[in-house]
Amino acid sequence: MRVLLVFALIHVVGYLVLRILAGQRSSLLPIELWGMSFGAGSGVFSLGLFYLAFWGLPLDFINVCILAASLLGGSLLLWFVLEVRRGAHQGSSAVAHPCDHGVSVHSPMSIVEWASVAITSLCIVIVFADAVSQPLVAFDARAIWAFKAKVLYFEEGIYNEAFLDAERLHAKTRYPQLIPLTQALIASLSGGFDERVIKVMFPCFYVSLILLVGWESGRELGRRYGLAATGLFASLPAFTIYANGGAASGYADLPLAFYVTALATRLLHWLQTGSASDLRLVALFTSLTLFTKTEGLALVFVVFFATAMAAWLVYERTLGRLWPLPSTALGGMLFLTPWFLYQRQLPIVDEDFMKLLTIGNLLTGFDRLPYILGSFVKEFFLKPHLWNVLGFSAVFVFLRSPASAIHSRFGILLWSALLYLVLLCAIFLVIPWELEELLPVALSRLVMHIAPLLFLWICFELGNFRAENRFHLGLLTKRRSY
Numbered sequence: 092m093r094v095l096l097v098f099a100l101i102h103v104v105g106y107l108v109l110r111i112l113a114g115q116r117s118s119l120l121p122i123e124l125w126g127m128s129f130g131a132g133s134g135v136f137s138l139g140l141f142y143l144a145f146w147g148l149p150l151d152f153i154n155v156c157i158l159a160a161s162l163l164g165g166s167l168l169l170w171f172v173l174e175v176r177r178g179a180h181q182g183s184s185a186v187a188h189p190c191d192h193g194v195s196v197h198s199p200m201s202i203v204e205w206a207s208v209a210i211t212s213l214c215i216v217i218v219f220a221d222a223v224s225q226p227l228v229a230f231d232a233r234a235i236w237a238f239k240a241k242v243l244y245f246e247e248g249i250y251n252e253a254f255l256d257a258e259r260l261h262a263k264t265r266y267p268q269l270i271p272l273t274q275a276l277i278a279s280l281s282g283g284f285d286e287r288v289i290k291v292m293f294p295c296f297y298v299s300l301i302l303l304v305g306w307e308s309g310r311e312l313g314r315r316y317g318l319a320a321t322g323l324f325a326s327l328p329a330f331t332i333y334a335n336g337g338a339a340s341g342y343a344d345l346p347l348a349f350y351v352t353a354l355a356t357r358l359l360h361w362l363q364t365g366s367a368s369d370l371r372l373v374a375l376f377t378s379l380t381l382f383t384k385t386e387g388l389a390l391v392f393v394v395f396f397a398t399a400m401a402a403w404l405v406y407e408r409t410l411g412r413l414w415p416l417p418s419t420a421l422g423g424m425l426f427l428t429p430w431f432l433y434q435r436q437l438p439i440v441d442e443d444f445m446k447l448l449t450i451g452n453l454l455t456g457f458d459r460l461p462y463i464l465g466s467f468v469k470e471f472f473l474k475p476h477l478w479n480v481l482g483f484s485a486v487f488v489f490l491r492s493p494a495s496a497i498h499s500r501f502g503i504l505l506w507s508a509l510l511y512l513v514l515l516c517a518i519f520l521v522i523p524w525e526l527e528e529l530l531p532v533a534l535s536r537l538v539m540h541i542a543p544l545l546f547l548w549i550c551f552e553l554g555n556f557r558a559e560n561r562f563h564l565g566l567l568t569k570r571r572s573y
Contacts, residue, residue, distance in 0.1 A: 094288055097280045098129075098295065100159060101273075105132025107166035112371040115177045118360065126302030129295045130349050134379035135162065137272035138426065141249070145429040149247040155279045204315055207322035211301060214325040217332075219294045221339035226286035229334060232341030235263050237286065240274035244284055249433065257438035265437045267430065269382040270343045290341055297338035300349040301325045304543055307356050312554040320550045327546075329477040329539055336536035343384050344536040350380040351390045352543040355507055358398045361415075362406055363500070370419045377423025382430065385444075389514050390507075390540060395420050397506035405498055447521040456520035463519045466530045467512065470538055477535055478542070485545055488552045496552065504548035508541040 105128035113119050139158050140150060148154055200208075227233045242253040249268075252259045273292060278284040304324045309317025329337060336342040354376040361369040380387040399416055402408045424431075471482030489496045489505075496505065515537055519526060 094277075094281045094291075097277055098291065100163065100280070101132035101136060101276075102128045103132070104135060104159075104162050104166055105129055107163075107170050108132070108135050108375070109372070111166065111170055111173060112368070112375060114368040114371070115173075116366070117368040118364065118366070120306075123302075123306045126306065127299055127353055129292075130299045130346065130353065130379070131375065133273045133292065133296075133346075134269060134350070134375070134382065136276050137269040137382065138378070140243075140272045140276060141268060142429060144243070144249040145433055147248075147250070150243060150275065150279070151247050152279055155276065159280065198314075201315060204318045207318040210322040211305075211325040214331050215294070215298055215301070218297050218330075218338045219291070221332075222290040222294045223287050227290065227341045229336075229340050229342065235266060236270045236341060236343060237274060237289070239266075239268065239271035240278065240289070241284060243268075243271055243275040244278045254437060263385075265434055265439065266385055267382045267387065269379065270346060270384075290339065293338055293341060293345060296346045296349050297330060300330075300345065300352065300543060303349065303352055303356070304547060307547055308550050311551050316550075316554065320546075323479075324543070324546055327477075327479060327481070327542070329535060329542065333477060333535065335532060336539055342536060344539045347380065347383045347387060347390070348540050348543055350376055350383055350387070351394065351540055352547075354380055354391070355394050355504060355544055356547070358394060359501065359503055362398065362402055362503070370415055374419050374423040374426075377420055378426040381424065381427055386537065386540060390511060391420065391423075393510035393514060394503070394507045397503040397510060400506065401500075401503045405500060405502055444518055444521075447523075448517060449521075452521040453517060459520055459526060460516075462526055463516055463530070466526075466534055467516070470534050474535070478538075481542065481546065481549075484549050488549050491556070499552060499555070501548055501551040501555070504544045504551070508545045508548070511541050 102125070106125050109119075109124040109128060109131050110121070113124060136159070139162060140155070143154055143158060144150055227237050239253075242251065243249070246253065254264055257264075274289040277289050277292060281288055301321060301324065305317060305321035308320040308324075311317075312320060325331070330345065331337060334340055336344045338345050354373060357369045357373045357376060360366065361373065377391055380391050395416055399413055402413055402416070403410065471478065471485075496502070499505070519530070522529070
């Protein structure tokens, strides 16, 4: 029972925070915010726990409970005050929300829609069953994430030998701590460190990612095609059965994929609407993307860069109107100031990419490029057991009209994915490891970060192509009638 209450608490706090940041004029429905609430709640709690630990307060049961009560009570109070103020300004006339984003929710569901719902539900059941069937078994899930969570839980802090002594622990000590802190939170409030219990958080991230992709697809494609897209995405084997990074593995790659997808889609909506509420959510997901994994820094950089380029080249906004982007990114990073200060105290026992990425090292590693490019080709086109036909679909959509794909209003999703792959390629050129040992086990997990963006771009472009065909068919029909 306590376990269910812990996960419910994370959901509720995440939902309230999202409602507060989104505001009354947000285009997001409450059910959409609820779909993203677990990821938001996990991030908010992990930041709160880290602030406590950074200030030297022990992460014992009492302090964790005080933090939980403060976040729940504070978010409830703030949400109530904002709702009262909005009611006073608006009177009895509430702001109307789009009830279905163009989707006819009252029409009967077709066989295809029911099949898509059944496939999605079955995948969710499989992932949850896989997660609770056994404790953590994958090496990185235990050594990098769960071990740190045990240190945080049993030693109740971050100023200890496990983190600060280079001789004590060699498990990427400088990795951000959102996942270990969330695991420690669940262990503390549920009454003990049970690996099967903490593994449930990863299927929850999986469900959040499915709902996020599903709602975004439905907004552009309509209910029928949106549900079909949701079923296709949920059944990607890389997420459902991949033991080296999938939804039940205990790795941080799927949570990172959720955060960067939420970040990119909010920026896409900001480009289309210019809404300040989207930027507030962008600031939150910027912080959480950075705090999830080291790759989050690269993802934040490429997503914001792609957004700036799209705003300038596609949406024809002047450079003077792009000031919200750097200010929002800086605001998101300011939330992590304690982490950046603490990270400087941690020993560097792994690769330092910022120092490795030099012109000299890139030129020295240039002979690796054929193997790297071959590995990318193999990943996208020769691994249908992980990605189905994702790579072939992306190439088909791009080659259908390269010019329109590059200048598409959905282009930031494609550009973000491509820029991230280019950056990965540069890192592989300079990394001091044997690529023949690294790439076969790591590349699929790295591609997982941008796979939802690529999938959404394909769906949006196909939906746009379908809408254009219907428009031209309507014009042709009218001409014939005349």
